[in-house]
Amino acid sequence: MMLADVISAGLLGVGAAMLVIGSLGINRFPHFYSRLHAAGVVDTIASGLFLAGLAVHFGPGLVTIKLLLIFIFLLFTSPTACHALARAAYSSGLREPESEDER
């Protein structure tokens, strides 16, 4: 029981650290696309780590199955939202200042 608590707390802590790094990137990166990169990549892994930490905390059972379903849902929706945002920006004419041929 003690080991499970430690693993769960570790996963939650790493997830929170990921989110901090991601928000730092959103604040510090220069352009829209690099900010989107920071937000979109970190989003999925952080929520996955949170859900894994909660699953370890609750142990096998119905709650863990529900957490797994939420994880599968987020695994599809979060990159898709990021993709839609980037594509909408690109098709409405937003380009990085330095490079001509990005993507």
Place this chain on the structure above:
Amino acid sequence: MSDDLILRVVSKFLIPVIVLFGLYVQFHGEYGPGGGFQAGVILGSAVILYLLVFGADAAHAVVPTRWLRWQAAAGVLLYAGTGVATVLLGGNFLDYDVLANSPVAGQHLGIILIELGVMLTVSSTIALLAMLFAESPEEP
């Protein structure tokens, strides 16, 4: 945005899951967090996602606004009709105890009917608002 392959594929995969989750929230509302209003909002959001990804014409083909208006009215009618039925059976307005043989079964039935009415009205009204903001080709 209707030419985007990734969005279309993911939406096709997600919309049934969203509808299923809406029905789960609807029928789980008796035992836990949830109920007609939340389920209606989730079902309406599935229609809004379809509208955003596939365009207004496809959405009007799937859920015509005429149906949505009928559905919104039917939900209110079901809610009020349950209340009137309890009055006719000898109780107060929305007094579920008289709906069935025992008060417990009556409460069960009454709450399920009420929540169903709320779900019908909320889901159709939310979908209708979004679809009327998008261009509607056939009716004003």
